[in-house]
Amino acid sequence: MADGFDLRDEPWIAVRWADGGSAWCGLRELFQRAHEIVDLELPVPPAASGLLRILAAMTARIARDDEGVRLDDGDVAEEIVSWLGVRDRVLAGGRFDPGAVDAYLDEEVPAGRFDLFDPQRPFLQDPRLAAECVDAKGLPNPSGVNKLVFGRPTGVNGAVLFGHFTDGEPVAVPAAEAVWHLIAQLYYGPSGQCTPRRITTVKPGNGDAGPLRKAVSYHVWAPDLFTTLVLSVPLPGEGLEAEARDECPWEAGELPDPLGPPQELTWPGRRLTGHFRHAVLLKPSADRSGVCDAYITWSTHGPRHADRDPYTVLDRDKDGQLRVREADGARALWRDLDALLLMDSGDRSLRPAALGDLPSHLRSRLSVRAYGFHQDGQQKDTTWFEATTPPVLQWQEEADPRMARHLARCHRAAEDVGERLDYAARLAWKLATDTSAVSETKVKLDRKKPGPWAMAARGRYWPAAEREFWKMTDAERCDSPPLPPLVNAALTALDEAIGTAGRADIRVARARTRARSTLRALLRPAA
Amino acid sequence: MTTPPPAAASPPLAAQRPSDAFVAYVLDLCANKQAQSALRSGLGRPAERCNRLHRYLVRRLPERMHPDARRAHYAVAALIAARPRSARALDAERAEAEGAVSHWYARANLGASLAHAVNAQIIKPGSAEGDLHLYSRQSSEALNVRLPAMTRHLLSGGIAVDWAVLLEDLTWWDRDRDRVATRWLESYFRTLHAETADDAAVGSHTDASSTDLAELPEENFA
Numbered sequence: 140m141a142d143g144f145d146l147r148d149e150p151w152i153a154v155r156w157a158d159g160g161s162a163w164c165g166l167r168e169l170f171q172r173a174h175e176i177v178d179l180e181l182p183v184p185p186a187a188s189g190l191l192r193i194l195a196a197m198t199a200r201i202a203r204d205d206e207g208v209r210l211d212d213g214d215v216a217e218e219i220v221s222w223l224g225v226r227d228r229v230l231a232g233g234r235f236d237p238g239a240v241d242a243y244l245d246e247e248v249p250a251g252r253f254d255l256f257d258p259q260r261p262f263l264q265d266p267r268l269a270a271e272c273v274d275a276k277g278l279p280n281p282s283g284v285n286k287l288v289f290g291r292p293t294g295v296n297g298a299v300l301f302g303h304f305t306d307g308e309p310v311a312v313p314a315a316e317a318v319w320h321l322i323a324q325l326y327y328g329p330s331g332q333c334t335p336r337r338i339t340t341v342k343p344g345n346g347d348a349g350p351l352r353k354a355v356s357y358h359v360w361a362p363d364l365f366t367t368l369v370l371s372v373p374l375p376g377e378g379l380e381a382e383a384r385d386e387c388p389w390e391a392g393e394l395p396d397p398l399g400p401p402q403e404l405t406w407p408g409r410r411l412t413g414h415f416r417h418a419v420l421l422k423p424s425a426d427r428s429g430v431c432d433a434y435i436t437w438s439t440h441g442p443r444h445a446d447r448d449p450y451t452v453l454d455r456d457k458d459g460q461l462r463v464r465e466a467d468g469a470r471a472l473w474r475d476l477d478a479l480l481l482m483d484s485g486d487r488s489l490r491p492a493a494l495g496d497l498p499s500h501l502r503s504r505l506s507v508r509a510y511g512f513h514q515d516g517q518q519k520d521t522t523w524f525e526a527t528t529p530p531v532l533q534w535q536e537e538a539d540p541r542m543a544r545h546l547a548r549c550h551r552a553a554e555d556v557g558e559r560l561d562y563a564a565r566l567a568w569k570l571a572t573d574t575s576a577v578s579e580t581k582v583k584l585d586r587k588k589p590g591p592w593a594m595a596a597r598g599r600y601w602p603a604a605e606r607e608f609w610k611m612t613d614a615e616r617c618d619s620p621p622l623p624p625l626v627n628a629a630l631t632a633l634d635e636a637i638g639t640a641g642r643a644d645i646r647v648a649r650a651r652t653r654a655r656s657t658l659r660a661l662l663r664p665a666a
Numbered sequence: 667m668t669t670p671p672p673a674a675a676s677p678p679l680a681a682q683r684p685s686d687a688f689v690a691y692v693l694d695l696c697a698n699k700q701a702q703s704a705l706r707s708g709l710g711r712p713a714e715r716c717n718r719l720h721r722y723l724v725r726r727l728p729e730r731m732h733p734d735a736r737r738a739h740y741a742v743a744a745l746i747a748a749r750p751r752s753a754r755a756l757d758a759e760r761a762e763a764e765g766a767v768s769h770w771y772a773r774a775n776l777g778a779s780l781a782h783a784v785n786a787q788i789i790k791p792g793s794a795e796g797d798l799h800l801y802s803r804q805s806s807e808a809l810n811v812r813l814p815a816m817t818r819h820l821l822s823g824g825i826a827v828d829w830a831v832l833l834e835d836l837t838w839w840d841r842d843r844d845r846v847a848t849r850w851l852e853s854y855f856r857t858l859h860a861e862t863a864d865d866a867a868v869g870s871h872t873d874a875s876s877t878d879l880a881e882l883p884e885e886n887f888a
Contacts, residue, residue: 640844643803643843643851644799645795645802645851648848648851648852648854652856
């Protein structure tokens with residue numbers, strides 16, 4: 140279609156080729172040349188995280204081994220061993236079959252489904268919104284393009300800090316970038332009040348958060364995108380016995396019923412792309428090169444699926460409930476490493492399912508890519524990040540139990556020292572500023588008044604601890620105790636935080652000595 | 667009272683530092699009663715008014731010398747000469763007993779000596795910290811006035827003072843007071859804590875030595 144934006148061939152995915160060049164490509168080129176691509180370079184990490192799920196679902200349809208057995212074949216998937224065998228043969232093939240890519244994109248999926256502006260079935264959107272999101276007079280009531288694009292101020296109260304966008308004067312966003320934000324909205328969209336959508340006589344105007352809101356997801360990252368995609372297809376398991384046919388939103392014949400019961404989760408497509416709580420419709424600009432307006436509202440109010448996302452770490456909270464590990468922009472990726480390596484890191488956390496059962500001959504080359512979006516459960520977005528580890532998966536517990544436990548011990552030690560440093564810095568500030576606290580037998584610290592040293596010390600400690608941590612990953616240091624270098628790093632951090640200026644003061648000197656001895660106490664064996 | 671300080675007052679045998687050599691020279695001089703009484707006359711005075719000391723020290727010191735360094739040398743010579751009799755006997759004993767030379771950075775400065783005195787219950791922790799607090803914000807001129815009383819008190823209690831360390835610290839006092847004072851304070855607290863309270867556990871900071879710290883002089887004491 141001349142006036143559409145066909146995601147199969149229009150360039151919209153930023154990738155880096157093996158020769159070092161960066162370019163944008165469409166879905167067809169991405170799959171056909173996946174073995175030549177080394178990295179995804181979407182500048183919006185939540186969109187990259189969502190896109191990887193969508194691509195994994197498509198991979199399950201496209202990838203087939205030399206005998207033509209597809210990766211999403213239900214019969215093969217009943218036996219995990221035979222499914223792993225198919226995956227190994229697919230990996231051995233080294234690339235996607237171009238014919239299979241064309242067959243899926245052009246024939247298996249009905250025409251128009253990959254068009255961003257298709258009048259009947261725009262990609263991942265709901266065309267009914269144009270008629271359902273109307274105000275009392277029956278005029279269209281869109282949400283505005285600023286609501287679609289993450290990072291732009293919205294509404295009348297939004298702060299205009301980093302971009303001068305107001306709803307009164309909307310600036311169109313290029314179609315390629317609109318796809319990123321469409322994906323990011325579907326996976327990470329806000330909860331609470333949204334544009335009302337009238338289906339029956341009532342007009343509910345609030346919705347639930349997107350399925351990945353607040354989450355940080357971990358993807359196995361291979362040297363080329365082909366391997367990455369094949370390894371990101373979730374292992375068959377949950378959702379395999381479902382009666383319904385497995386369909387992704389762009390494959391389904393019917394649009395989902397917003398008032399009906401939630402759709403059954405099926406493997407693999409719906410498990411990856413069937414959790415959406417938002418419905419979006421993009422309105423193209425006059426020349427169809429951009430998006431000038433959007434409807435963003437709820438898509439269902441049904442109960443959430445109990446299914447677990449294959450790329451997130453689950454932590455057990457105090458009540459024993461499993462919760463998805465939240466993204467924290469102030470926390471470095473290596474601090475989650477133990478949760479990625481250990482099979483079930485004690486009772487505290489569960490490893491992402493996608494990191495299990497990796498082919499052993501590839502392990503030494505696999506890294507972990509993390510995409511996180513630090514936000515609250517409702518409307519506030521703080522920051523997003525993307526991070527990649529060195530090839531660490533060779534140290535997974537099933538491959539190298541000694542190293543995995545060593546690294547877990549190092550990480551535990553780093554966390555302990557970090558906690559103690561925080562305490563010591565707060566104690567030092569209390570002792571230095573409150574003379575009556577010195578004579579007390581038990582110093583009471585006020586959490587709300589940490590003093591200026593705690594944050595400064597933490598800020599200096601964690602980068603130093605990370606350097607020490609990667610030094611400890613040397614296999615020869617496997618048996619050396621992790622605490623001494625970390626305590627040294629903490630002592631240095633504390634000294635730098637306190638600074639040299641005040642140290643000639645007797646109260647500071649006294650407080651510093653006490654704080655240092657609390658840190659050193661970690662080295663003493665527990666009595 | 668039985669624990670001797672790790673670093674002794676006597677200069678190490680292989681005295682390579684000029685400060686050690688100077689201290690050894692002054693200790694030698696003090697064997698002569700006349701010289702000792704002459705040196706002692708400079709106690710607490712600025713170098714310009716130490717008329718009787720020039721005879722012994724001028725030829726020992728380089729011709730061009732920073733006034734700070736000169737004053738420090740004169741002051742330490744006077745302090746050594748003014749040692750009480752008991753300290754002289756003790757020094758002689760230690761000089762014979764002392765074999766190994768400890769590293770320069772491990773030798774006790776005045777802060778450590780004060781902490782030893784507190785541990786030996788010669789000085790109360792409150793007054794020791796008060797003195798340190800005061801020193802750390804005074805110029806060397808004011809410090810020189812106060813030091814004789816302090817060293818006499820320490821020495822008569824059997825606590826050794828490392829003269830060479832004191833000499834170098836006084837030399838740099840006006841230029842780099844914060845750093846030197848920091849070193850004194852740190853050694854003070856480290857030595858104090860090493861031998862008294864063992865406040866290892868988090869949360870329970872019982873510290874026997876800091877009970878009378880509430881009497882600490884206020885900020886504008888000096």
